[in-house]
Amino acid sequence: MHATAAAALNATPTGSREAWGWRGRTLSRPVTTSSGEGWLRLVSAPADKACGKLWEGPQEAEQLMPAAVPRPRLRERRTWTDGEHGYLAELYDKITASTITTHEPILREAPYLDNAWWDELSTALDTIAIVPSDRVTVRQEYLDRAMPQYLGIPIDTKVPAWTTAHGDLHWANLTNPGPTLLDWEGWGRAPAGYDAALLHAYSLLVPETAAQIRQHLGHILSTSTGRFAELVVITELLQTTTRGDNLDLEGPLRARLARLSG
Structure with a gap:
């Protein structure tokens, strides 16, 4: 599904680094895009729980947090359902630190x-x-x-x-x-x-x-x-x-x- 997300966002995973979130809920990898390096994060949840505060948090932070707050900037996002699971793909600027x-x-x-x-x-x-x-x-x-x-x-x-x-x-x-x-x-x-x-x-x-x-x-x-x-x-x-x-x-x-x- 991470490969599916990368294709949807015109991103290509680079290297072998994988960052898994708490209890395997998320998978993130560095990617390259037409606008440079990025970081692609994929969230998985049961389809009936693929919504709500956690699902919308990063997008709302991008909209409402002042630019002065140091954070990765969210470029694009996609959501979809496949069988019993819902997915959220988020493409961020890559943080090198x-x-x-x-x-x-x-x-x-x-x-x-x-x-x-x-x-x-x-x-x-x-x-x-x-x-x-x-x-x-x-x-x-x-x-x-x-x-x-x-x-x-x-x-x-x-x-x-x-x-x-x-x-x-x-x-x-x-x-x-x-x-x-x-x-x-x-x-x-x-x-x-x-x-x-x-x-x-x-x-x-x-x-x-x-x-x-x-x-x-x-x-x-x-x-x-x-x-x-x-x-x-x-x-x-x-x-x-x-x-x-x-x-x-x-x-x-x-x-x-x-x-x-x-």
Whole structure:
């Protein structure tokens, strides 16, 4: 089906590199086109689920995100159904910088990221936060149910402030040099500080980098809304551990929860 997508978009796969997404849901490869190098990403889903927020996210980001937000630009897209599966093919400009991690969102060793990198990331997050959108990344109803269950403490679950978020800000979606922010499927409204809190949670195995995040994104995290966003992220990631994901993070997440909750 990736070859079918390439033919439909007049693109030719180059080299042997293949980038598989979470649980094989996506397959991406570098391609060449009449306008130069590109990156072709193919998404597969059951036909009855080949629609909705995740399906439309990259296209809506291309339409609504300011050009100043560093991201791969979407050139073309195609959708079709074949039997029981629906497909979405997206042709992007090729990003030459490497992602900071390759196969997982969790950081396991400290990357070298200079002050300029952190400043650019901070500016990008501040810019994203004020983009008007009716897309939803985190729902209040979910927090009302999940936060008491997974945090195990009495807590006011009402979100103190909402802003727009990338929604999946982790180390496999960031490049260096850069930063370029990849994967815009899930962007939308979330508790203020959500992106910074998520990146911080995925850095807890590397205290040096976690400290850098608190330093450079302190204007986001070192606030009451930022601390609430951390509790939201801890809730979500602790829930994933019950499904067998992110198990290495469970101990650090609980330690961070204890610190935040006193």
